[in-house]
Amino acid sequence: MNNPGARKALLVGVAGTAATALGILVSGPHVVATSWLVAFGFWAAAAIGMLMMILIWHVFDSSWSVVLRRQFEHGLAAFPWLALMLLPLVLASWLGQGDIVWPWMNPLHPVHGDKLVQADVLYEKKEAFLNIRLFTILSVVFFALWIWISARLRKASFTQDSDGDVRWTHRNRFTSAFGIPVVALTLTGAAIYWFKSLEYHWFSTMYGVWYFSDCMRGALSLGVIIMLWLHGRGDFRGILKTDHLWAIGQLMLTFTVFWAYISFDQYFLIWNANVPEETFWYNIREYGDWWYVSLFLVFGNFLLPFLLLLSYRFKVTHATIRRIAYLILFVIFIDIAYNILPALKDEKGNPLAFFSVRLLWSVTSLAGVGGFCVAAYLRSLPTTKLIPIRDPRIGECLHQNE
């Protein structure tokens, strides 16, 4: 493979995966598999966010985003790899006792109140949805739809580089019009299956939208990092304008507020209704050091990025907006960990502490899954023109001005 960057990323992926696998010896398969799910959730969010962003840009005929859209199209190359990353968890659930990650997959898994999953009325009511067969089928369907829509978008955009036919733009607009509801529903289903079902007693109608907000924030922050990386390397000199950063910074601010709105709504409704089937989810997230993680999310995931992104100067200064992008990536990783890791319980049913050696496996998994995703992006990058040179909106994009 004549692509040193991609090879390096692939090495990081292999090393991260190997380090995570070693973690099984230290913390056991249940902890390590759940940590892997955190990293998988993080990178899947970034890929889904890129897909959703491209669809939205096409539907709104957005002009400022054309040069960034090409980078996100390369990012979509990560979907097959992400499917591969989920595969070990699904296989282990089929081949083992079932509850390596998701407790409801094992009918003999104990639940609160000295019962087993199979005798739990809340499980019986949800059994039609929560069974491993449907979980596997739908996970395959989710990925198939994402890969298919991505392939349509990529093919149309890449082919337009050579023939300049405006029909490709129309075709992508058509793909986007049906793609938005399809991706919205599949990402909601995926978030419910992969993350929310870890505590299947719980209800929240906000969950899919919560994951969507992290998807968008992840994709936009990676977009900033990619654009500035390409600018620093020289490729984007003369292409990247102040106004591109301003536009993407405004979207980052929007989705920071959106995340806060969704997360607060979820908390507020549950706090107000005060129903035990719902409040327990937050109660365990106030136990031990999770309380500090909760507070960190309020201030680090909302207040700090919100205040920073209000400033025009911060949004258009390369070094500053890059730091803000890294900050947001960090906090959404913590946010996803906050949603997944408290499913790891001690023998009394309390969540295992956040700060411990177990956290290391989430970090190694982050490098593992991330290495493969970045390699997929870097392998796709040199296969096309740097920017969609024959897109009908490319002129407007290159002369972007507020």
Added chain:
Amino acid sequence: MPGTRPPENPPMAEKTYGLIATFDTPGALLRAAERVRDAGYRKWDCISPFPVHGLDAAMGVGRSHVPRFSLAGGITGFCTGMVMIWYMDKFDYALSVGGKPFFSPLFAFPVSYELTILFTAFATIGGMFLVNGLPMHYHPVLKYEHIRRGTSDLFFLVIERADPRYDAENTRALLEGLGGREIAELEG
């Protein structure tokens, strides 16, 4: 000044608002603006039928101050909501609902944030009026006979007499040198 009549036959210089020059293309206006900016003028303006990209920078105009009003309005709105609900629910009409505390920032939050938005909107509009000196029912350039073409096909550059660098001869020479046509004095 409303209600005061202008004095009879004031000297000509007193009545002058400034000089207006006509340009035919946005490019000519842009280049002229850069030169006027570099010549150190402060009180001057461009009139164009449509937004000209890059004109802000050519005029040396910084970013708007309106966001500061917005921020102040937002903070005021948030505090108003919190304090109002805290006073009402804790002291003025304390009511126990579902065993919840009399005051919690949680249930005060939706109202506070609605007020944040409302006050931000008010402060933004008010601040915009303030920094633009609105409402302004009259402006001296409106007396210029061709001013209406500044809303269709011509571009104007106006330098005010109030500018410290203003000098009837030199300023006129500058505008002529920049390619301005039909340079005229505006009545004050």
